[in-house]
Amino acid sequence: FDGQDSNAHDEKIFVSIRLRPLNDTELSKNDVSEWECIDNTTLLFKNTLHERTLQLTAYTFDRVFGYDSPTRQVYDESAKKIALSVLNGMNSTIFAYGQTSSGKTYTMSGITECTVADVYEYINMHPEREFILKFSAMEIYNEAVRDLLVLEGGPLRLLDDPERTVVDKLTEVMVTDCNHLRELLSICEAQRQNGETTLNEVSSRSHQILRLTVESQARGYHGAGSSSLLTASVSFVDLAGSERASQTLSAGTRLKEGCHINRSLLTLGTVIRKLSKGRNAHIPYRDSKLTRILQNSLGGNARTAIICTMSPAHTHLEQSRNTLLFASCAK
Numbered sequence: 130f131d132g133q134d135s136n137a138h139d140e141k142i143f144v145s146i147r148l149r150p151l152n153d154t155e156l157s158k159n160d161v162s163e164w165e166c167i168d169n170t171t172l173l174f175k176n177t178l179h180e181r182t183l184q185l186t187a188y189t190f191d192r193v194f195g196y197d198s199p200t201r202q203v204y205d206e207s208a209k210k211i212a213l214s215v216l217n218g219m220n221s222t223i224f225a226y227g228q229t230s231s232g233k234t235y236t237m238s239g240i241t242e243c244t245v246a247d248v249y250e251y252i253n254m255h256p257e258r259e260f261i262l263k264f265s266a267m268e269i270y271n272e273a274v275r276d277l278l279v280l281e282g283g284p285l286r287l288l289d290d291p292e293r294t295v296v297d298k299l300t301e302v303m304v305t306d307c308n309h310l311r312e313l314l315s316i317c318e319a320q321r322q323n324g325e326t327t328l329n330e331v332s333s334r335s336h337q338i339l340r341l342t343v344e345s346q347a348r349g350y351h352g353a354g355s356s357s358l359l360t361a362s363v364s365f366v367d368l369a370g371s372e373r374a375s376q377t378l379s380a381g382t383r384l385k386e387g388c389h390i391n392r393s394l395l396t397l398g399t400v401i402r403k404l405s406k407g408r409n410a411h412i413p414y415r416d417s418k419l420t421r422i423l424q425n426s427l428g429g430n431a432r433t434a435i436i437c438t439m440s441p442a443h444t445h446l447e448q449s450r451n452t453l454l455f456a457s458c459a460k
């Protein structure tokens with residue numbers, strides 16, 4: 130991918146905020162919008178109901194998107210460059226973080242579709258290279274990993290290789306073309322919705338990881354060694370609702386067993402905070418399934434974008450502040 134315009138964000142996690150519009154329920158209760166994007170990087174708390182407790186009113190991030198920003202724009206300006214680095218042999222992860230119903234799935238599925246379209250456009254424009262695409266999809270629910278491409282599959286084990294953690298027996302499908310990949314995406318969506326009717330609120334408690342691996346090599350290259358071979362993967366992660374971790378974010382970082390706190394979500398918060406602070410810290414990837422699986426796609430040479438989704442409603446102020454706290458720690 131040669132459309133990279135700047136190196137400014139190469140070293141750190143790109144953090145953006147996306148506000149969704151007030152929904153019908155919120156509007157019917159005369160709820161009000163508390164947030165406004167005053168420019169591309171600044172989010173303003175309007176304090177409509179004149180709360181006294183809040184000191185800080187303006188928050189700055191790498192990018193903020195208002196109610197009227199379409200997903201295509203969110204993709205172009207927050208995730209595209211990072212997702213498409215998969216074509217340059219660099220691993221990356223795109224996360225959606227936020228409370229339930231804030232727009233994570235809406236945003237992440239749109240971003241995934243945009244990436245797929247751009248990857249295939251790139252492939253079509255580069256007939257001099259051969260590409261092999263592989264796709265896998267999993268869900269982590271209560272620290273159990275499930276294959277989203279297998280109906281009724283049992284939990285999968287994680288195996289430790291010296292180099293990385295592998296999900297044992299996870300289906301990896303060779304993608305034949307763009308439509309095949311779109312089909313695979315809709316299978317995952319159906320699988321997840323399927324789960325939702327049997328298990329209460331699964332999507333608010335589970336993490337979904339979709340992973341696209343791209344291998345490419347100059348066509349007709351038969352030389353020894355692998356100098357022209359590029360391999361990397363991009364992971365699209367639709368996280369559990371952030372309300373699952375908010376207790377701990379506000380009360381320090383001690384992991385409390387027994388309550389409904391989501392271990393993977395908490396550990397991710399710690400890992401992201403440490404990664405954003407610098408390279409030398411011990412990063413506790415091993416403390417959760419999510420961070421073990423993503424270890425090679427976070428930190429090191431990998432690139433990361435986090436899109437924090439928020440409801441603008443006054444009713445959700447507390448959760449929105451927790452989301453901003455997470456986002457601030459990540460940048």
Ligand code: ADP
Pocket residue numbers: 148149150152196227228229230231232233234235236438
């Ligand atoms: P989450 O995955 O965070 O629980 P969803 O993505 O399912 O939330 O979004 C909740 C609802 O809000 C869905 O009906 C979705 O279509 C709608 N929605 C979310 N974000 C937007 C947006 N930016 N613009 C319009 N509708 C949105």
Ligand code: MG
Pocket residue numbers: 233234235332367
């Ligand atoms: Mg969702």
